Amino acid sequence: MNLVVRPATEDDCKLVFDWANEPEVRNASFHSEKIEWPEHTSWFLQKLKNPNSLILIFEVDGSSAGQIRFDKNIDEDFFLISFLIDKKFRGNSLGKDLIAKGIDYLVTKMPTPLLCVGFVKKDNIASQRAFLKNEFQLVSESDVSLKFEKTIL
Ligand SMILES: CC(C)(COP(=O)(O)OP(=O)(O)OC[C@H]1O[C@@H](n2cnc3c(N)ncnc32)[C@H](O)[C@@H]1OP(=O)(O)O)[C@@H](O)C(=O)NCCC(=O)NCCS
Numbered sequence: 001m002n003l004v005v006r007p008a009t010e011d012d013c014k015l016v017f018d019w020a021n022e023p024e025v026r027n028a029s030f031h032s033e034k035i036e037w038p039e040h041t042s043w044f045l046q047k048l049k050n051p052n053s054l055i056l057i058f059e060v061d062g063s064s065a066g067q068i069r070f071d072k073n074i075d076e077d078f079f080l081i082s083f084l085i086d087k088k089f090r091g092n093s094l095g096k097d098l099i100a101k102g103i104d105y106l107v108t109k110m111p112t113p114l115l116c117v118g119f120v121k122k123d124n125i126a127s128q129r130a131f132l133k134n135e136f137q138l139v140s141e142s143d144v145s146l147k148f149e150k151t152i153l
Contacts (some may be wrong), residue, residue: 001060003094005068005101007097008055013044015064016055025084028124030145058085058098058103068102070116078115078149079106083130095130103134107152118148 008016010076017040026032047053052072057066068083083102085094085121118136120127121144126145130140136148 002062002111003097003101004059005056005098005105006059008048008057008067010045010048012055012057012064013041016040016044016067019084022084022087024087028084028121028127030119030121042047053141056102058094058101060089060095063089065094066098068098070106071143072110073078073117078117079110081116081118083127090126091141093129093133096133098116099130103150103152113151113153116150116152119145120148121145137142 002069017035017037020035020040022094025059030083044055044127047055047069054070056068058067064086066083066085066089068081072079081099081102082099083095086096093144105114107114118131120131122141128148131148131150134150136150138146139149140147
């Protein structure tokens, strides 16, 4: 399998919208309500312009198979990770490859060392596995979520 990431463009607006509204993705999110198209387009175009955000599309043998986003928290100096795998591509542990490829790309654009952080709902085992397989550490937990961190040198 050929696995690559590429930066998202305006042409990916609908693809990212459909992924974001897929029920399992909404369920995994900390804001689970449906996303409306006008709200999505303005959010997406702002993200593309924002130098502190990076949206990458994951391609498996040339097909769009997922997405990872890094949002820099300026005050606390870390990159918050959000990611998903398209429903058709789930069940093959591609989430761990997506995170690995995404970080490989991020370090070509941002100075290291950098801290990556992921918050995962406690019932989202597949996502927890993807972070742990990338050697993220579980650093804290709340009633509903786990916090994973990794420093990239
Ligand atoms: C999270 C997500 C990206 C993972 O996709 P994936 O890599 O295809 O996940 P898989 O189903 O292959 O599962 C990954 C691993 O977790 C394991 N796993 C999944 N569900 C499990 C469960 N209920 N109990 C135990 N293990 C489980 C799998 O066996 C696999 O283990 P392995 O890597 O050791 O083989 C995908 O489910 C997704 O896009 N979900 C919606 C969005 C989301 O949750 N994003 C993350 C938000 S923090």
